[in-house]
Amino acid sequence: FLIIGLSYPVWIADDSKRLAQLSGIISVGIGDSAASIVGSKVGIYKWPGTKRTLEGSLAGLITQFLFITCLRYFGK
Secondary structure, eight states, X not given: OHHHHHHHHHHHSOTTOHHHHTHHIIIIIIIIHHHHHHHHHHOOSBOTTSSOXXXXXXXXXXXXXXXXXXXXXXTO
């Protein structure tokens, strides 16, 4: 499932839409990695019924947003 999640956007997106092609890498590679690192190091508040933390979720969201902002700023 990981390979499909990373590569499927590349297969379905137009060549002119680079951000759409990178969406799998942005969500899994960048966001999930940041969420895992921050959640395991500084996470205190857990989501009900899971091991995941609020701090990790916010770190993943913010990291994805910053990465997309950087891509747009540099014209990708």
